[in-house]
Amino acid sequence: MTELEQKQQLVELAKSFYQRGYSVGGAGNLSVRLDDNRILVTPTGSSLGRLDADRLSVLDMQGNVLSGDKPSKEYVFHLALYQQNPKCNAIVHLHSTYLTALSCLDDLDQDNAIKAFTPYYVMRVGKLQVIPYYRPGSPEIARELSERALTGKAFLLANHGIVVTGSDLLDAADNADELEETAKLQFILQGQKIRYLTDDEVKDLENRGK
Numbered sequence: 001m002t003e004l005e006q007k008q009q010l011v012e013l014a015k016s017f018y019q020r021g022y023s024v025g026g027a028g029n030l031s032v033r034l035d036d037n038r039i040l041v042t043p044t045g046s047s048l049g050r051l052d053a054d055r056l057s058v059l060d061m062q063g064n065v066l067s068g069d070k071p072s073k074e075y076v077f078h079l080a081l082y083q084q085n086p087k088c089n090a091i092v093h094l095h096s097t098y099l100t101a102l103s104c105l106d107d108l109d110q111d112n113a114i115k116a117f118t119p120y121y122v123m124r125v126g127k128l129q130v131i132p133y134y135r136p137g138s139p140e141i142a143r144e145l146s147e148r149a150l151t152g153k154a155f156l157l158a159n160h161g162i163v164v165t166g167s168d169l170l171d172a173a174d175n176a177d178e179l180e181e182t183a184k185l186q187f188i189l190q191g192q193k194i195r196y197l198t199d200d201e202v203k204d205l206e207n208r209g210k
């Protein structure tokens with residue numbers, strides 16, 4: 001893909017999140033690893049529904065702005081994940097309704113906030129680690145994520161939202177979709193007796209990939 005195509009794809013996927021109600025107002029941010037260790041990231045305060053490809057921020061790995069508008073206040077955690085995990089090539093951060101609702105619950109299992117009950121959750125995401133609450137934009141979020149960068153693809157920021165990574169932007173977006181749907185199902189099933197996947201069923205899925 002050319003750089004222009006990568007920018008256009010980011011604008012298109014961000015709009016899709018916005019149109020489906022996965023982000024409202026100026027919430028959420030997306031990024032992609034470009035060549036030469038540069039990162040494309042959404043500008044701070046921008047609506048995911050109204051991005052302009054020409055104004056997306058391009059950063060180097062030290063966080064210097066090479067072109068475009070001022071980057072998302074969360075660019076530090078995006079860079080931390082790229083620096084720590086060479087397989088992470090795209091990141092989606094959303095305040096989508098069901099995952100954010102989940103992030104506000106007390107007593108979540110910090111190692112995995114959603115116990116597997118559908119195969120695609122296992123195949124795409126695997127587990128959902130919880131990051132303690134810090135204010136949006138806090139460098140502490142970057143510190144916590146960099147410590148866990150090699151241990152999973154999805155992280156629930158307590159009282160805030162979700163961070164999902166992928167091998168490219170389509171993969172990260174599909175992972176985010178799957179995760180939001182899984183959180184929605186978990187709320188729909190609340191109070192009912194769920195048949196969780198067994199450890200053997202989970203292992204079988206992990207060995208196959210998606």
Ligand SMILES: O=C(CO)COP(=O)(O)O
Pocket residue numbers: 026027028029042043044045046071072073074093136137
């Ligand atoms: O979702 C957000 C913070 O967590 C939005 O911040 P930015 O507009 O700076 O990207």
